[in-house]
Amino acid sequence: MGAFTEWFNERAPGLGAVYKKHMTEYYAPKNFNVMYYFGSFALLVLVNQIVTGIFLTMFYTPTAAGAFDSVQYIMRDVNWGWLVRYMHTTGASMFFIVVYLHMFRGLMYGSFKKPRELVWLLGMLIFLVLMAEAFMGYVLPWGNMSFWGAKVIITLFSAVPWFGHTLVTWIMGTFVPGDPTLNRFFALHVVALPLVLLMLVVLHLGALHEVGSNNPDGIEIKQHKGHDGHPLDGIPFHPYYTLKDLAGVGVFLIICAVIIFFAPSVGGFFLEHDNSIPANDLVTPATIKPVWYFSPFYAILRMIPSKGLGVLALAASIVVLFLVPWLDRGRVKSIRYRGLAYKIALAIFAIVFFLLGCIGADLTPGWIVGIFGPNADITTIENLFGRILVILYFAFFAFVWVYTFFGFERTKPVPERVITHA
């Protein structure tokens, strides 16, 4: 041990132990597959958002009169400003791609099941805060889609009975989104929500490291320990997974770099065309739609004919995800050994989520014209198609409960030890 390490450990004996607990002596299953990269990627993107966000904050002006100009100032006059902003905007979208895949991994391998229910709940809270963080960040450039998006989304709260309209005014701080809205969204986006997000991430990881990671076989590796007391199927997170993740990060960064340098707006998906027009409360964009990562949930809202019920369905579509650990009663965790119907249901669920996203992103009118000809009744067909999808979305959760609660599931035998494909 070096003299410095010795000096350090005498004065802060706890820090070395924390490092060991979470890195060199955190034993992770050795059979992680490609689905297990996304947690690390999410952490990386979070750091990217904080660092690039700090630099953007130095040059951004949070006023209705100055916000739009200051973003162009960052893009054109600030050295490397365009790079920092594109890293931030691309990071926002990549955050959701990575988080959606991370959540899907959880559904595939039953990572939410006992004893990891708290890990799942904390993860869902992260997802919820992330949505608020992304929404408020999207408002800050004060383009026309920022403005109208803010107006539409905040107005959803008017569906709350009794004091809905008062609530909307309270959130906006005014009667149409303006300076007060921008100021508070800036405060929340830059200070409050990142703090909450960081705290939740620490708790999410803390809860995970207490019970240990799940794996593609859905086996508890702690049930088979060697003479040294370490799981036989486990390997220290550092250096094994730090290095594996480093290689994964390389691939991930290549994808990000291609987007940032060659197509930062991704055809209007990561950065929307209408946001190149300054906020204008007199000119409504042709179609008001949220950024792509909200589009599945936005579609659920749009497909319900009544506003109150729509908002309720929107809320339910997220709340139901919180309940997954208690809806899915199956004992077998991994999709490898679960019944065929679960595999099919999960695949359908993923496709439904994607198609709802296409509706929310307003891609379907073009498809309908393509399939049914130019005289097709777009609204009727879209509503029919969309409502079936909304039903299928919720049906997944109902099915999983019935399938597992009443014991319909025919599972395969789960192996004693993990299977690797190295």
Place this chain on the structure above:
Amino acid sequence: MHDKTFRASVRILAAALLAMLVAFAAAPSALAEEGGYPNANVNVHDQGSLQRGARLFMNYCVGCHSLKYMRYSQMAEGLGLTEQQVMENLNFTGAKFGEPIISAMPEADAEKWLGKAPPDLSLEVSARGADWVAAYLKSFYLDPSTASGWNNTVFPNVAMPFPLWQLQGEQVPVMSPAEKGQPATIEELKLAHPGSMTPAQYDRAVRDLTAFLTFVSSPDELVRSRMGAWVVIYLVLFTLFALVLKKEYWKDVH
């Protein structure tokens, strides 16, 4: 056995995910086609095209439209021109080299004369797309029913009179036979009086002007694409080294 089924199911899921990614990647291009405007074919890396576009803009557009987010000095840098070249040939308002490109027309007067102040065009291509801009500039036609005498098929009843008419000439609409109960629609535009340019020359002029506006919308694109290749090459090397390192450490994991 379960191993095989597992691999099959992973492959199915991976294929589904891949299909989704491809669909997402293909969606923007599908959308672009949906706009129905022909590809503007702009190349912002063609400096000659940008320079010709800038000259057209300074001769025909800047009288009414500003580019308030673009400085003359930044334009010089992007177009590969010297300060002297820009100040003598492309700056007609007396602005300093470091100042933004602002139209000499007072906004209040513009509103009085045209009914609507001409919009700033700094972000026009970002907002509407290069294809739209090019199609718009080719779609003016004579229409005695409007205040300016001009109309546009891409932007019906636009307030702007057609400033490039001496170049393109005057187009008139060819109407399709009206169906019962339906108003007649414009089938195509026909060149009634040719301008100083041939249609091919005018197409090239529009392409240059659109390329210039594309550059003005995102001047970073010139730096980005040059730098991006190096960043990706570096990251590929980084990933290869990381992979070798990982393999070395993982040798003892069975």
